[in-house]
Amino acid sequence: MIDSQELEQTLGAGFGxxxxxxxxxxxxxxxxxxxxxxxxxxxxxxxxxxVHCRGHDFAWDVADDPRGTLFTWTxxxxxxxxxxxxxxxxxxxxxxxxxxxxxxxxxxxxxEGLEVGASVRLVFPSPxxxxxxxxxxxxRPHWVHANPD
Amino acid sequence: MTASIANQTAIIGIGATxxxxxxxxxxDRLAADAASAAMDDARxxxxxxxxxxxxxxxxxxxxxxxxxxxxxxxYSATVQLGGASGVSALQVAAGAIVSxxxxxxxVFIARNxxxxxxxxxxxxxxxxxxxxxxxxxxxxxxxxxxxxYSMICRRHMHEYGTRREDLAEVALTMRAHxxxxxxxxMFGRELTMEKYLSSRPIAEPYLLAxxxxxxxxxxxxxxxxxxxxxxxxxxxxxSGAAEGRPPSGDDLSNRDPFFxxxxxxxxxxxxxxxxxxPEDLDIAMIYDCFTFEVIHQLEELGVCPxxxxxxxxxxxxxxLGGRLPVNPHGGLMSEGHLGGMxxxxxxxxxxxxxxxxxxxxxxxxxxxxxxGDFGDGSVAILMRG
Ligand SMILES: [Zn+2]
Numbered sequence: 001m002i003d004s005q006e007l008e009q010t011l012g013a014g015f016g017x018x019x020x021x022x023x024x025x026x027x028x029x030x031x032x033x034x035x036x037x038x039x040x041x042x043x044x045x046x047x048x049x050x051v052h053c054r055g056h057d058f059a060w061d062v063a064d065d066p067r068g069t070l071f072t073w074t075x076x077x078x079x080x081x082x083x084x085x086x087x088x089x090x091x092x093x094x095x096x097x098x099x100x101x102x103x104x105x106x107x108x109x110x111x112e113g114l115e116v117g118a119s120v121r122l123v124f125p126s127p128x129x130x131x132x133x134x135x136x137x138x139x140r141p142h143w144v145h146a147n148p149d
Numbered sequence: 150m151t152a153s154i155a156n157q158t159a160i161i162g163i164g165a166t167x168x169x170x171x172x173x174x175x176x177d178r179l180a181a182d183a184a185s186a187a188m189d190d191a192r193x194x195x196x197x198x199x200x201x202x203x204x205x206x207x208x209x210x211x212x213x214x215x216x217x218x219x220x221x222x223x224y225s226a227t228v229q230l231g232g233a234s235g236v237s238a239l240q241v242a243a244g245a246i247v248s249x250x251x252x253x254x255x256v257f258i259a260r261n262x263x264x265x266x267x268x269x270x271x272x273x274x275x276x277x278x279x280x281x282x283x284x285x286x287x288x289x290x291x292x293x294x295x296x297x298y299s300m301i302c303r304r305h306m307h308e309y310g311t312r313r314e315d316l317a318e319v320a321l322t323m324r325a326h327x328x329x330x331x332x333x334x335m336f337g338r339e340l341t342m343e344k345y346l347s348s349r350p351i352a353e354p355y356l357l358a359x360x361x362x363x364x365x366x367x368x369x370x371x372x373x374x375x376x377x378x379x380x381x382x383x384x385x386x387x388s389g390a391a392e393g394r395p396p397s398g399d400d401l402s403n404r405d406p407f408f409x410x411x412x413x414x415x416x417x418x419x420x421x422x423x424x425x426x427p428e429d430l431d432i433a434m435i436y437d438c439f440t441f442e443v444i445h446q447l448e449e450l451g452v453c454p455x456x457x458x459x460x461x462x463x464x465x466x467x468x469l470g471g472r473l474p475v476n477p478h479g480g481l482m483s484e485g486h487l488g489g490m491x492x493x494x495x496x497x498x499x500x501x502x503x504x505x506x507x508x509x510x511x512x513x514x515x516x517x518x519x520x521g522d523f524g525d526g527s528v529a530i531l532m533r534g
Binding site: 007010011012015019022023043044045051071072073074075076077078079082084087089090092093094102103104105106107116140142 | 280281283284285286287288289290291292293295296299300301303304307349350351352353354355397400401402403
């Protein structure tokens, strides 16, 4: 599980505050994406200044049922010295969100059968440590194949 | 009308240590050895050097100035552009010379990149916007350039049909060229398609054989006003130089257009400055951190249209004797990786006609590219003149 408090401490006060709604959302099982209140466009990663209009006020929109399509990915075999070493091979993908016009990096623990354009959905580990049905045993938010609606 | 650095300066000295997996000495010794060789080559004394540009990683300016006793250094700079820093430094040095801030500028890299500061450790300390790495990349298992860049490669394969065999052609070409370079780390170690395909996967599509080497060593070059180049040998003019950054330069995830890199923006500036077109090049020295990055940069340099880099390398074009030989010295993949400074040194050798067995006859114009961080780019057009 990602310890969002520890992460925010590592980042320092400024970036910690800037990214807090995102990690707070993940901890509650939600994917939240910043929207510039001046121009109305979403952006990711979160930044202090809107890359579209230089606005600096953001509201956070929650994806109802986080789904997306694979833009590209890599299959990581060499993760020596990281906490992901035991998980390798795994995939890291760039995922185009269905609901908002942004791409996110995402962990895909099962790297078999991936294709550009394939549908994926976000799975959260349950708060009590139970593994949700149909997901792998990874204790952090990750993406799995989804049947297109 | 603005002043230009075009053809105002020349690279008058180059020097390098051996490229090894283990130098056995500290970086200040490496720096001193390469700089001394460059000063000898330029026919200069330590007192002549009044500008120093140290690479973004490795030894700092003081590691060179103190041991060599350079009494007159009044100009120093460091370019923070990752692996594009060396070629960008040529632009910075040329600007300092043309403006009168310095007369002889020494640009160098010295690092034990194999035994002390391997890429994993090095990169985390110099990448831009480290908070983005910490917050959005490390928690999903994304840590290294091989992983980032292989995602660009995969998307390129999808959009343009770039093939595994195209990546292999880059790796095999670099290795074949290194067999003509006795100083290359991979001299005497040939690579076959079979060996390439059986090398272990690192971050697919990248296999180990798609990745550059890690190297201990140092390279130094000296720039001066063109008029100060020593007589009796061909001059190597800095005819054009530029750097550039793609949209979302500190983050690949939401870059749009996705295949834009710094070179996309830098190359037209540098060619215009030099009064040349990509088809005028005799050699391209491409920052070959990974195989696909060669294909990508050939496209953005303007050598072939975007999407046609695969067929271009597949045709044999980048081999010695091909339409546009790339990295006759073997590059980062087979000579060794000292931040691309080796590419600059090889360009100078080729333009002087000093490259021995791997000399491309009649070389008049060479482009040298740098690639850093998330695709920042730099390019210098060097000409014999
Ligand atoms: Zn905005």
